[in-house]
Amino acid sequence: TEQPPAQPSLGTAPAPAPSAQPRPGQATDGAGRSYAIGAPDRNAAEGPEPLDGPGGAVEVADSPRPQPMDDELPPEPLDNPRRLLVWPAPDALTQQALSDRGYRPVIVHSREEVDAQIAAFPAALFVDPLTGPITRTALQSLRQAAVAAEVPVLVTAGLGQATREAAYGADPAVLLKALAPRDSEQHPPRVLLVEEHAEIALALTATLERRGMQVARAANDNDAVALAGQFRPNLVVMDLMQVHRRRAGILDWLRANGQLNRTPLVIYTAAVDQADLPRLASGETVLFLAERSTSAEVQDRIVDLLARIGTN
Numbered sequence: 001t002e003q004p005p006a007q008p009s010l011g012t013a014p015a016p017a018p019s020a021q022p023r024p025g026q027a028t029d030g031a032g033r034s035y036a037i038g039a040p041d042r043n044a045a046e047g048p049e050p051l052d053g054p055g056g057a058v059e060v061a062d063s064p065r066p067q068p069m070d071d072e073l074p075p076e077p078l079d080n081p082r083r084l085l086v087w088p089a090p091d092a093l094t095q096q097a098l099s100d101r102g103y104r105p106v107i108v109h110s111r112e113e114v115d116a117q118i119a120a121f122p123a124a125l126f127v128d129p130l131t132g133p134i135t136r137t138a139l140q141s142l143r144q145a146a147v148a149a150e151v152p153v154l155v156t157a158g159l160g161q162a163t164r165e166a167a168y169g170a171d172p173a174v175l176l177k178a179l180a181p182r183d184s185e186q187h188p189p190r191v192l193l194v195e196e197h198a199e200i201a202l203a204l205t206a207t208l209e210r211r212g213m214q215v216a217r218a219a220n221d222n223d224a225v226a227l228a229g230q231f232r233p234n235l236v237v238m239d240l241m242q243v244h245r246r247r248a249g250i251l252d253w254l255r256a257n258g259q260l261n262r263t264p265l266v267i268y269t270a271a272v273d274q275a276d277l278p279r280l281a282s283g284e285t286v287l288f289l290a291e292r293s294t295s296a297e298v299q300d301r302i303v304d305l306l307a308r309i310g311t312n
Contacts, residue, residue, distance in 0.1 A: 083122040085114060087142060093294065097303040114145035123310025124152040129175065136178040143179055143264055150261035152309045155179060156302060158292035159270040161285050172204065172289050173211040179264045180213060180235040190231055193217045194224045194238030194250065199277040200270065203287050221249035228253050233263060240267045240301055251308060267305065269293040
């Protein structure tokens with residue numbers, strides 16, 4: 001008989017989560033595993049990044065099985081759940097939260113599967129790449145298909161902090177570079193970073209600039225709106241707790257300026273103690289990608305954001 005597939009894993013092995021406590025206001029109940037992914041050696045020469053395939057920083061543990069294509073492609077009646085393209089399959093709590101908001105998650109693994117769903121006018125593409133394995137190439141392919149079809153893209157992530165000795169693999173720029181579209185080969189991707197803590201912002205900015213991206217930082221959602229008109233970002237990266245829930249912000253600016261369907265939005269939750277921020281600024285510790293928080297408040301905020309993104 002056929003054996004069940006192995007459980008997905010990120011990278012080569014999970015590392016213990018750092019002892020840092022979450023910043024004030026950041027819920028951590030139900031937080032998932034953490035995977036230490038550190039910055040590259042400062043003196044290392046830039047070159048091809050070993051991200052895909054065996055031993056890569058972000059790799060597929062087993063090939064996804066082909067999913068049956070939907071025969072029903074025309075837009076569904078208004079009283080039916082609206083399709084939301086997702087990768088990977090949502091956990092039970094997220095699935096229930098999406099269903100409660102009137103969404104029908106449809107799992108997609110490839111550009112072809114995204115293309116097959118476009119005629120049904122999906123609300124958005126929701127990617128949570130740290131709950132399952134994905135290669136940089138696959139992530140780029142999903143993003144390109146969604147942007148080409150004018151489907152908004154929302155990606156979730158988590159940030160942690162650890163010593164350079166405890167961190168390994170690739171830094172957060174690996175994920176962000178795979179998601180950042182470019183105007184042309186001659187122009188670097190422009191990343192708008194919304195982060196209130198200067199130390200976190202500087203650490204993220206440094207790692208993104210090392211990967212050839214241009215970064216503009218706003219301390220809050222209001223400042224992001226003012227900056228976006230001048231900067232015209234290709235990618236928006238922000239702390240989930242900075243997203244306005246009931247006031248106009250960067251999401252509304254992107255929609256009003258026709259950029260929401262072509263500018264991926266990455267929102268992250270961060271478990272970084274304010275007392276550790278000086279060590280982050282000095283380079284004693286580094287940021288690494290971690291599985292996002294799965295607390296009830298975070299789940300609610302993410303589904304609320306999806307509902308706003310998917311509104312025509």
